[in-house]
Amino acid sequence: MKLRYMLLHAYGMGGTIRTVVNQANAMAEAGHDVEIVSVVRRRDTPQFGIDGRVRLSALVDQRDGIASDSLARKVWRRARGKIVPYGEFAAGYFTERVERAVIDYVSSLDGGILVTTRPALNLISARRAAKGVVRVAQEHMNLAAYPHTVRDEIARHYGCFDAVAVLTETSRAEYRVLLDGTPIVRIPNAVHLVGRRHSDQTSPVVIAAGRLVPQKGFDMLLAAFAAVAPEFPDWRLRIFGTGPSKDRLRDRIDEHRLGGRARLMGRSDRIHEELAEASVYALSSRIEGLPMAMIEAMGHALAVAAFDCPTGPGDVLTSGENGLLVPPRDVEALAGALRRLMADRELRLRLGAGAARTARDYTPEVVMPLWEELFATLAAGERLVDGPRAAR
Incomplete structure (x- = not known):
């Protein structure tokens, strides 16, 4: 399968970045064709280890600074793009230039599976991704964490996704109420435990x-x-x-x-x-x-x-x-x-x-097969009713 993961800043630090990189690495290890697409690039090298079989690309290179976008960021309400809503936690990144780069990329795709990883990217994928692309939205925060400006856009546009993946059963229940009829699957993030030493509970x-x-x-x-x-x-x-x-x-x-x-x-x-x-x-x-x-x-x-x-x-x-x-x-x-x-x-x-x-x-041994099952089901053209068996 051809898998593309889109992150806001794949070269940065943070739990979502680490989680998505680990997932991409595992999918490459399983033999899939995997690419990570970073919307912006502000460092020379990634902070997390990326498997050599995973391609890494960036849409907007900002290593020389963001001076060209600084004025637009200050007057974001006037110079921002048209899709990312005010109140999205990373909205300040999405100047017109950055949003246009994402739109151009997702609209140019031809087939494969596109996995987007935050509301801003999910909304652009929902509204602009090319036909024939399997679209999966990952949500790494619970619905109540978002302001109403973001929740309203989620309710309006997430219905066109082939699947929305959330982390907990509580989040799954929230999204099912909001998105009646949209496949919502619960797949937790994976934690590597090999070689982890247990505490002996003596240190205060x-x-x-x-x-x-x-x-x-x-x-x-x-x-x-x-x-x-x-x-x-x-x-x-x-x-x-x-x-x-x-x-x-x-x-x-x-x-x-x-x-x-x-x-x-x-x-x-x-x-x-x-x-x-x-x-x-x-x-x-x-x-x-x-x-x-x-x-x-x-x-x-x-x-x-x-x-x-x-x-x-x-x-x-x-x-x-x-x-x-x-x-x-x-x-x-x-x-x-x-x-x-x-x-x-x-x-x-x-x-x-x-x-x-x-x-x-x-552990990855438990979690990654859930992703493989989900992707295989969607790639085969099967519509999910309530998520694949293992991801319930």
Whole structure:
């Protein structure tokens, strides 16, 4: 099969980029003809390893800067393209020049399967992709995360997709209500667990990872940890990641007088070693798609304390079996979950073992056959009614 994956910036960092690159690599390994198309290019080399059998191309090269687009970005409402709606999180990228490049590309295709990976690209594919191209939309966030300007366009145009792929059963139910009659399939992202060392639950470390942005709720995690820190003087909190909220979070650490007990660790090339050397993973997000960092932590047999935010944590965790779920944004409840785990190594061991078993459901050996089945069904010209059997 000929597969084309379109990403906004295949040369950048981020969970969606990593997930799509891993999927493209797996499809190439399985013998398919695979290409990754990056809408923009702002680096010389990709940040994630791309199989040599996967072709990589870019539509708009911005390595020399984006000066030619800077004025258009400042007056985006006047100079933007016509399809990407205001409110799409990456709308600022889609100047008229960039949107036109995507339209020209998708309208020029002749056959094969086109997989687009965010609402902006999905909407352009839905409205402009050439006839004869099998179109699959990937959604990496839950529907409620988008403003109404984006949801309205999704409702108006996603009905022409051959399939819309989402990450969780909760998201699948949401999209089925909005897109009656459109095939919605649930296929989670894959996590590589080979060689992952399990935590022995002896190190007094709570760990968290993700972009330093409000969505991840690290401000609430710091408040929760500060509430229990005096009871557990040996324990430390380590938050891995980079992002625009770094200075604000440092101020919060100072406000809570956590000193060296809570640290922003930045980006690490040995995150899996860090996970194995911790004892508790904390997920404090205000909203999620599918929390891949949490599932990776579960692969290290870490006990998890998580907000039951929309969506994702509740689709993965069963509270008391493989982690502890607490109500969304309830800092006191999150502090209580941390207290239980920090005080009880036997509980951490039991929940960590359950977490490791659950994580096996997200390995490439389980997930990639679901994609192959979906693509084979669509390439054969068969219309999905409720998704392929394995992807339900």
